[in-house]
Amino acid sequence: MEKDTTPGADGQSDEGPRNDHADHTHRDVSGGWLRPTVFGAMDGLVSNLGLVTGVAGSSASSRTIVISGLAGLVAGAFSMAAGEYTSVASQRELVQAELEVERRELRRHPEDELEELAEVYQSRGVEPRLAMEVARQLHEDPEKALEAHAREELGVDPTDLPSPTVAAVSSFLSFSVGAALPVLPYLLGATSLWYAVVLALAGLFACGAIVARVTARKWWFSGLRQLALGAAAAAVTYGLGVAFGVAVG
Template sequence: MAVMEREHESQGGAESGTHTHRDINGGWLRPAVFGAMDGLVSNLGLVAGVAGSDASNRVIVISGLAGLVAGAFSMAAGEYTSVASQRELVQAELDVERSELRRHPEDELKELAAVYEARGVDPGLAAEVARQLHKDPEQALETHAREELGVDPQDLPSPTTAAVSSFLSFSVGAVLPVLPYLLGATSLWYAVVLALSGLFACGAMVARVTARQWWFSGLRQLALGAGAAAVTYGLGAAFGVALG
């Protein structure tokens, strides 16, 4: 029995010593989250501002749909350009590193060994590790990229993935403030409640990835959306009175 208990404890310790990490380098998470939040907040603010000016439901719907389409394409174009530019910059630096490895292999070998020495590795061992890694040119390039540039050449973000994620998530977020009016609602409160509920849900879902408390993340997003809606509604009401 004692042996079995020790084996169980040993197995439990081995299991507790293993862990996994979340994917923090994915090219879809940031644009998807940012797109959904931006779609909700910006279109809620737009709808609230137009509704505050005492516009008709038809004008509110047209404004909301126009904001959805314009915002979705703007977000997608911005994300594509941003990620593509970042990727091109990394590729250019990788080309420089690839050229240096081909032209000055010994210098690059010493450079990599020096990196490991700076981290406390014995000089002889550091030189041997660097030599082993330099046997494969692609492995050498990947190692230098990680150590010098802080990037993984095999895991660069995709501009297309970022653009599509941003477009779709913005569209989903932006349609919520308009949806009640499309279904026949005549009061802004329906749009506000639906949009703020969506913001809270998005914040809570993001917390599952970021490991923050779900209620804190949800309330934070809800507060940001409510503040934006209140400000734009007030501006819409002020301009509506001034122009009326």
């Protein structure tokens, strides 16, 4: 019986065996630049929307609302930037201090550190002899050894530590953009609060939808959830503004 040599008769093409394992990509589970930027914008939106609605609820003039909104934008942006810089700088300094401890141990007790790294690989299912060989090869280069120990013991990549300056600048800019939306209608001549509320809630929905890129949620669910949270904050602060306005009046 002759073998059918027609292309594709045996499930393969003339180009060779078909690879059923197609290439695939994953979401950026660490968030990268997207997460802090979008969350910074959402912070600006929610906080300044609450401020604007609270002031508007007290029956303040449009001029007062604009001044309050711009003051909230500037103060909030600087606060976010300072907080992010301090937080990231402190984290970076702590990691660097721990890396120095590990570097010193690698110099003083190389054999103990070698066995420690091998034991880590063994605990993950690697055969003991192979685990020791991998650890030994990594220890031939001091920097690779430090990187391996940092990853396994500290859970960090010493070659990719976050930058305090980048964190501060990105937080400042993203917060400013978000906080500007509730004030923008007033700057363009609007006198009704509804324009600011609608624009801010639309921005919150968009931010929530973008955040879905780093989560497993549907974009519309994430967007509606953020819109609902922003609307709740605006409603509460507006009610407080009305109450305070009546009390002061």
